Amino acid sequence: MPDATLPFALTRPAHVSQAHLVVSDLDMVSAFYRSMIGLGTLDKSESGEVLGIDGVPLLSLTTRGDAVRAPRTAAGLFHTAFLVPDRTALAAWLAHYSQAGLRLEGASDHLVSEALYLSDPEGNGIEIYRDRQPEEWTTFTDGTVEMATHRLDLQALYDSAARKPWTGMQSGTAVGHIHLQVGDLPAAEAFYRDVLGLKVMARYSGASFFGAGGYHHHVAANIWNSRGAPLRSEAMTGLADYTLHFNDKAALDQAVDALDRLEIVTSRTEAGLRFRDPSGIGLTLTM
Template sequence: MSDLPFAATTPISVARVGLKTRDADALAAYYRAVVGLEELARDGETITLGAANRPLLVLERDAAAKPDDPRSAGLFHTAFLLPSRADLGRWINHAIENKIQVEGASDHLVSEAAYLTDPEGNGIEIYADRPHESWKWDGPSVEMATLRMDIPGVVGSVPAGDAGWKGAPDNTVVGHVHLRVGDPNQAEAWWNKEFGFDTVKKYGTQAVFLSSGGYHHHIGANTWQSAGAGKRDASRSGLAWVEMRSAEAKTPSAYEDPWGTVIRAVPGQPG
């Protein structure tokens, strides 16, 4: 049993992500086979997936939905955080053995991450954090970068004779969600005000990273594809909502960010 990742021990953390999908069965099959999630429940047109009975992803079927527009506000990626570097190594071996298309593999100093896209265009990050005690801070700003991942090193962290990838391990969580927005400054102000998040990193005028409790980021917001985007088109597939677990919330509540993205808050203690 691995320890719960630091990302989930902060006062506010990501609980679940909801996706509107044109074909929930096909998308659920993808997340089971590729990400290693297990199906936890079905309720009408909704499928809930997770790891070790922890719900992480909810697929809501809408066969009439138009495809997501990557230039609009919405989801950049859902980031599934594995408990250890060896777990990421196991997943990389799984991706190689099953010829899973991976679009990138990066070392961000605070973490190591692989990137891919699901069949309906939703971005996915699968990553492992370095120990948070090793992260470097300059005042309120955490040091992050995008370097080439040391794939042999990550794979080499898997013990000899290991049983390999057996699906998303216990204590896998959604570590962060990265959003497409029209204006990172507006996103920053919204998350600062509504959730009390700290701004921990900016990449010029194009991206901002925010968090609770000293994590490197629970929310990212960028305009790499979506500069100037207005309100989201509710008839499109893609991100339906993001649910945050908050030790400060007394009752469940729902918000909309400046682009109409639904952000829920549910009461819950860290962990």
């Protein structure tokens, strides 16, 4: 049975557990994720830092001497999406961010969720969102879900926030999904669907959304800025890799079998099975 204490997204056969960014200014970016996003430091070294909630790692930051700033058109990260437990937590975060005098880049009601958009100091996209309950979603007979982009009433959300001091991101916050920029959308769709076993849950013009176990999306991919982008270089700032955690061994075994069958180069590390997707974005499978 799924763990009722976990958000629906994390109880599915697979889900994204953490992201890893290469940054130019480690101290500045880390300070932003701690003070503005509300993550805590779990581990730290001269060249890196691991941030998370309740001892659970959600984001790794590293720096490297040969890193070059990724152009806006490069394959890589569109945004890392932090899933908060409920609308109360979303309102609390919005109040904190607004009272710091900072402005959002967007705010949307996606029918399945309510989302706030911003970027870190080096331009890495961030989404802070809360899910509506799955029974509130419109699910079609083929298993896909209705998603849209409607205006979110920010003032109403802000006004609903409790008037109490900010103490950091609420317990239970997780990485709900990751949204990628890719060079070739059909290639990304074939990979995430046919190799990793995720279902196409929705499509927008230039974007596909993939989920496991009926979730609206754990991974998304778009070509809005990156159509035709070459393979991502390791010596770029931005998304180095992310982790897809499997709760279902059969689903993991099927993915590994598909990787082997297609002769995709993989390496086994302490973290899990590592390889690159068709856009050159690093990916690690764990269980």
